């Protein structure tokens with residue numbers, strides 16, 4: 001029996017049971033049947049969650065780009081690998097075949113080499129959703145350089161801290177980007193950021209918007225002339241399975257972002273195997289994930305997973321509301337998209353518009369709808385199912401994380417019966433557990449607890465770049481011998497999982513994972529601010545929006561509050577990025593604190609959500625009197 005493509009429910013249960021009983025045999029079969037290895041592994045799995053240390057396919061050698069590109073050339077050279085749909089519908093879409101992609105990646109890889117980039121060097125990629133972005137990831141992988149993609153919506157400060165953390169030698173960027181009717185000065189943001197980055201030796205610049213930009217002599221170069229000169233031949237660097245493939249930063253509940261390190265062999269196997277089954281991809285289908293490649297969703301399910309399966313993957317440069325709210329559906333119709341993968345926040349925003357934006361487009365090509373990034377609420381689920389899927393395309397609500405590399409809990413379309421708001425069943429190889437606060441596993445059904453994973457899977461992040469201790473503390477210390485996800489979940493009577501949300505200080509806004517600490521740090525840099533606390537509150541489009549409680553220094557008390565609010569949001573935009581701006585800012589004389597000085601966010605969260613019927617015990621607070629003041633001033 002081939003485990004690679006699961007087609008019905010009994011088969012799922014069979015495969016799942018095998019993956020738990022004999023995980024090594026199971027993964028060895030998947031890895032052997034469907035990928036190209038230069039040398040086979042010595043050992044399928046070595047692991048110790050206590051250290052923690054995890055190795056998959058140790059001793060094996062490969063290059064992921066051979067798997068994503070070269071091996072398809074004989075049979076699929078002329079097949080479209082990437083459909084590029086530009087920001088403006090007036091600009092023609094571009095079809096990049098597997099042969100084209102091979103040529104572009106080899107040329108780009110040769111340009112990187114000519115700039116001194118070698119195996120193990122870090123390259124920061126800060127680009128809009130244009131083909132050069134996918135090509136840059138693959139070019140790094142071709143020569144064994146470690147890519148660190150930074151979402152091109154992040155500020156210069158956020159960019160600089162990520163570049164410095166992993167000591168990138170190069171930045172690949174563009175002169176600017178299109179975002180709906182606007183353009184964004186990406187190169188200006190890079191220039192600002194690089195003022196504090198000593199490790200960057202060269203900057204390659206894609207011309208996307210024909211902007212007049214500053215080019216620093218000896219550091220910056222336009223990419224195209226270098227590509228024109230480059231050879232189309234570039235032998236793939238032979239990598240060890242456990243060599244790092246990329247670093248991707250994700251917010252933590254405290255301090256600076258965590259550079260999650262993903263390695264080559266296991267990540268390839270898991271992203272490809274999940275792609276095939278989670279989307280039931282068949283040869284000839286057109287698949288579209290609307291995420292940005294700057295997030296893990298784009299890494300795994302726009303680039304690596306689809307290409308490893310020889311699929312056709314759409315890359316969209318623009319936004320859902322430009323030129324109008326019908327854009328997504330226009331693209332589905334235009335490219336006859338079969339699998340469509342987006343986020344609840346986009347579904348909610350589109351669901352608020354006139355239904356004609358959906359109805360005027362032919363969506364009959366759709367077979368599978370996906371959702372990712374946060375819990376999808378019942379209303380959004382039904383809107384998606386009724387209006388987009390028309391009750392014939394199953395919705396896969398896929399739960400996973402930057403750290404997990406691939407989808408972990410999900411229905412398989414046409415295999416697993418779906419249930420609104422439930423991510424349903426674990427993917428083969430995934431062993432979830434629910435734990436209570438004392439660390440006991442809660443067995444049985446109809447229970448809820450903290451979601452942990454008991455056993456390693458091939459694409460689990462192996463460490464945090466430069467800080468293995470933090471990796472251990474964050475994921476492996478809360479519960480013994482378990483990977484702790486940071487999420488709460490419940491398990492229903494048939495064993496389906498429903499993710500109930502974060503149990504730590506991470507807030508998900510429009511599908512973006514934001515830590516409270518970096519935002520509070522930014523606010524506190526405003527000269528008038530003494531202290532601040534951020535919480536999430538329910539928002540009908542973003543899922544959660546940010547509510548900030550701010551106490552002012554004496555010097556700030558006489559200031560105009562509206563001006564202060566604008567300035568605070570500006571500091572956040574500069575230090576963290578516009579996605580972290582606060583929807584509401586309440587000025588208060590105090591923040592509720594425990595006797596050990598920890599801010600009681602639980603209370604602040606309830607007040608911001610206007611859920612004050614049961615604030616719990618406030619008598620243990622150091623300063624209970626501030627609670628009433630905050631309630632009186634709630635916005």
Ligand code: WT7
Pocket residue numbers: 250296297371372373374375376397398399400401402403423485486487499501502508511512513
């Ligand atoms: C957190 C991870 C993985 C891609 C995008 C986000 C939340 C993600 C779901 C879902 C409920 C979800 C969790 C998770 N989340 N998908 N289908 N249902 N919650 O990656 O930025 O690393 O965030 O997003 O809270 O822990 P990320």
